[in-house]
Amino acid sequence: xTPSPLEVRAVTMRFGGLRALTAFELVMRPGELVGLIxxxxxxxxxxxxxxxxxxxxxxxxxxxxxxxxxxxxxxxICALGVARTFQNIRLFRELTALDNVRxxxxxxxxxxxxxxxxxTARHRAEESRIVARAEExxxxxxxxxxxxxxxxxxxxxxxxxxxxxxxxxxxxxVLCLDEPAAGMNAAEKGxxxxxxxxxxxxxxxxxxxxxxxxxxxxxxxxxxxVLDHGVTIAEGRPEAVxxxxxxxxxxxxxxxxxxxxxxxxxGGDPGAAP
Amino acid sequence: MGVARASLxxxxxxxxxxxxxxxxxxxxxxxxxxxxxxxxVSVGINVVLAVSLNVVNGFTGQFSLGHAGFMAxxxxxxxxxTLAFAGTKIAFLPAALxxxxxxxxxxxxxxxxxxxxxxxxxxxxxxxxxxxLAIVTLGFGEIIRSVIENMQFLGGALGLSGVPPLTNLVxxxxxxxxxxxxxxxxxxxxxxxxxxAIREDEVAAEAMGVDTTGYKVRGFVISATYAGxxxxxxxxxxxxxxxxSFTFIRSFEVVVMVVLGGxxxxxxxxxxxxxxxxxxxxxxxxxxxxxxxxxxxxIVLMLLRPQGIFGTREIWDVPLLRWARLGRGGPAPAPGGxxxxxxxxxxxxxGRA
Numbered sequence: 001x002t003p004s005p006l007e008v009r010a011v012t013m014r015f016g017g018l019r020a021l022t023a024f025e026l027v028m029r030p031g032e033l034v035g036l037i038x039x040x041x042x043x044x045x046x047x048x049x050x051x052x053x054x055x056x057x058x059x060x061x062x063x064x065x066x067x068x069x070x071x072x073x074x075x076x077i078c079a080l081g082v083a084r085t086f087q088n089i090r091l092f093r094e095l096t097a098l099d100n101v102r103x104x105x106x107x108x109x110x111x112x113x114x115x116x117x118x119x120t121a122r123h124r125a126e127e128s129r130i131v132a133r134a135e136e137x138x139x140x141x142x143x144x145x146x147x148x149x150x151x152x153x154x155x156x157x158x159x160x161x162x163x164x165x166x167x168x169x170x171x172x173x174v175l176c177l178d179e180p181a182a183g184m185n186a187a188e189k190g191x192x193x194x195x196x197x198x199x200x201x202x203x204x205x206x207x208x209x210x211x212x213x214x215x216x217x218x219x220x221x222x223x224x225x226v227l228d229h230g231v232t233i234a235e236g237r238p239e240a241v242x243x244x245x246x247x248x249x250x251x252x253x254x255x256x257x258x259x260x261x262x263x264x265x266x267g268g269d270p271g272a273a274p
Numbered sequence: 275m276g277v278a279r280a281s282l283x284x285x286x287x288x289x290x291x292x293x294x295x296x297x298x299x300x301x302x303x304x305x306x307x308x309x310x311x312x313x314x315v316s317v318g319i320n321v322v323l324a325v326s327l328n329v330v331n332g333f334t335g336q337f338s339l340g341h342a343g344f345m346a347x348x349x350x351x352x353x354x355x356t357l358a359f360a361g362t363k364i365a366f367l368p369a370a371l372x373x374x375x376x377x378x379x380x381x382x383x384x385x386x387x388x389x390x391x392x393x394x395x396x397x398x399x400x401x402x403x404x405x406x407l408a409i410v411t412l413g414f415g416e417i418i419r420s421v422i423e424n425m426q427f428l429g430g431a432l433g434l435s436g437v438p439p440l441t442n443l444v445x446x447x448x449x450x451x452x453x454x455x456x457x458x459x460x461x462x463x464x465x466x467x468x469x470x471a472i473r474e475d476e477v478a479a480e481a482m483g484v485d486t487t488g489y490k491v492r493g494f495v496i497s498a499t500y501a502g503x504x505x506x507x508x509x510x511x512x513x514x515x516x517x518x519s520f521t522f523i524r525s526f527e528v529v530v531m532v533v534l535g536g537x538x539x540x541x542x543x544x545x546x547x548x549x550x551x552x553x554x555x556x557x558x559x560x561x562x563x564x565x566x567x568x569x570x571x572x573i574v575l576m577l578l579r580p581q582g583i584f585g586t587r588e589i590w591d592v593p594l595l596r597w598a599r600l601g602r603g604g605p606a607p608a609p610g611g612x613x614x615x616x617x618x619x620x621x622x623x624x625g626r627a
Contacts, residue, residue: 052481078483086481092474094586095467102464103471104482109464113492116463117456119284121277123463130464170483 003066005030005173005206006051006082011060013046013230020046021230023060028174028206033196035221035238036210039250043230044210045087048176051208052084053077065173083172085163087179087210093152097143097162100151101134104169134169140202141165141195157188161195168203175199176208181216189216196220218242226250287451295447302443311443315511317551318446319504322453324531324543326500329457331529332538332586333466334493335473336400337408340415341501341528346520347391347418348384348502349509350428353437355380356510360438377440381449381506388502389495391418396494400487403476415525423517433516434509441510449507450544453500457540460496469493473538523565530568534575536582541589546582 006028013021021043028034036044049055051062053074062069064080083104092100109130115123138144141161146154151162160180167175177196181189193216200207211217217224217238224241226234228250234241241247282289302311323341330338356376364372399410422428429435460466468489471479480486509515531550535542554564575582584591 054477054481073485073487074477074480075483075485078481084481086478090475090478090481092471092478094474095470099467099470103467103479103484106464106468106483111464113460113463113465113496116459116465119280119459121280127463166482 004028005065007063008051009061011050011057011062013050013055014058019230024232030206031200031204032206033200033220033222034208035217035224036208037217037224038227042227044227045178048084048178052082078170081173083167083170084176085167085178085180089159089163091151091159091162094150096148096150097138097146098134098148100162100166101137101169102130104166105130105133137165137169156183172205174206174208178210179212181211181213189213193219287455288448291451292444292448295444299443313555314443315441315446317548318450319507320547320551321450321544322500322504323528324547325453325457325540326497327528328532328540328543329493330497331532333469334490336490337404338411339408339525339529340411342520342524343415343418344388344391344498344501345505346422348388349505349515350422351387352380352384352506353434353509353515355383356438357434373440381503384506385499385502389499392495392498396491400490400494412522416522419517419520431517433514435514437509437513437515439510439513441507446507449503454540530572533582536584536586538586539584539588542582542584
């Protein structure tokens with residue numbers, strides 16, 4: 001049996017006296033869509049940082065493809081197959097869209113500095129391979145027309161998509177998206193949901209999505225984890241989580257449920273937008 | 275055949291450039307214009323220094339102030355070797371050629387020694403960012419200089435004199451080509467893009483699989499290597515190696531050239547190094563005001579054009595030249611590059627997460 005692409009075992013993150021994350025557990029199946037929700041400060045991004053190597057877990061362990069990665073540097077964890085986007089967009093702002101994605105294609109590169117210096121055949125073959133790959137990811141994310149534009153000049157929604165293209169180009173088995181819908185309008189959110197499913201279907205990778213927008217997270221996730229004060233208070237299918245009284249109390253609020261029940265029929269597909 | 279064509283392409287700049295520089299050198303010799311030779315060679319040395327420092331300060335966005343230290347390592351290593359072999363002839367070569375071969379070996383050894391020094395200094399320092407890195411590299415530069423000053427076999431404060439005058443326009447020209455070709459080819463390669471990624475956002479670069487520490491050290495070593503080359507040329511031009519030539523002032527001069535030309539712009543560094551060297555040569559009688567001129571230039575630059583003359587762009591990306599090259603229908607030029615302060619802000623932001 002192949003090991004889970006990402007397994008988190010009882011990870012606790014402590015910062016001085018503050019426990020930001022307590023005994024966080026997560027086993028991702030290949031190709032699974034998992035949502036991670038919770039109020040502000042619940043520990044969602046902390047969980048991401050513990051998984052991707054920005055932090056080393058205080059307790060517990062993180063396994064990527066069966067390999068323990070505690071204490072590894074983020075680029076090593078990336079190479080093992082976990083890529084991420086950032087809550088506050090962190091593109092290489094002064095570089096073109098193509099270069100942003102090309103940098104992420106870097107992991108598999110075999111030619112070195114001297115190949116580049118002497119323009120060896122290996123170097124040139126690899127450079128054209130990288131360009132072709134980067135263009136493919138731009139195409140998939142609908143950014144082909146922005147190829148040579150500087151990242152900071154792109155519209156907000158396209159910057160978000162470019163971040164996803166860049167993360168995909170690292171060739172992950174698990175893609176972690178940190179609030180991909182933040183700042184998007186309703187139409188863009190609909191398109192994003194279709195995109196997230198499309199990515200899973202096309203690349204066959206698992207996605208872990210932090211999201212505040214309930215419509216998005218309920219719409220795309222097959223399984224949802226709810227964090228509150230660093231503790232996982234609920235886990236399960238979206239319909240079940242939505243009705244869990246603990247979740248309602250901690251996060252959604254009674255008003256949300258009322259609004260949902262009246263405004264949108266359960267199981268409606270909000271992803272039908274463009 | 276493919277291999278032959280590939281190596282031809284890779285060496286083309288040298289095959290074109292070296293004969294040109296040889297012609298200019300012969301013309302200058304024929305006219306007896308030795309002063310001009312010295313000025314042009316000095317331009318070449320400063321171009322090598324500025325372009326190589328740009329790999330660290332411009333490409334990678336790390337602020338190093340220790341370039342003179344690596345220049346000194348290369349200078350003393352090369353001088354020691356040519357002095358040791360002075361009078362020695364390689365048996366099967368004519369006398370003139372024998373000297374040149376020894377000089378080539380000396381320059382290579384200088385580059386290797388500077389690279390090693392770059393590695394030793396870079397490993398601990400590059401964990402720091404921004405202002406801290408600047409201070410530490412400044413300190414290391416001064417340490418290298420004072421170590422040399424206190425080593426008797428390197429001549430102490432008096433230095434090594436009687437270094438053979440082997441540097442000419444051909445050596446300087448070929449070194450400039452080697453440095454510029456290195457920087458440009460690096461800039462359009464996977465390795466170069468990894469350096470740019472570190473400059474733009476270190477946290478994101480790391481998350482996208484770039485070994486940021488490894489690449490910073492590599493960039494630093496490459497930069498130091500070429501500073502060593504400049505040092506070797508420098509001592510064989512002035513025929514003396516003294517610690518006084520490699521003080522903080524020298525590092526600062528190179529930083530001014532890089533900032534003036536535009537952090538990240540190779541052609542900017544070339545232009546700025548040439549203009550500053552020639553301007554200072556022309557204003558030789560005001561030599562004692564040199565630092566005032568530098569400081570004044572920097573203030574004016576920061577007020578009027580903080581990203582430097584070319585920003586992160588190259589000379590062929592400048593709107594007028596682009597227009598000439600591509601015609602009216604060409605794509606719009608990229609917006610101006612990052613100012614040095616912006617670059618440092620980026621690295622500061624990288625430290626917070």
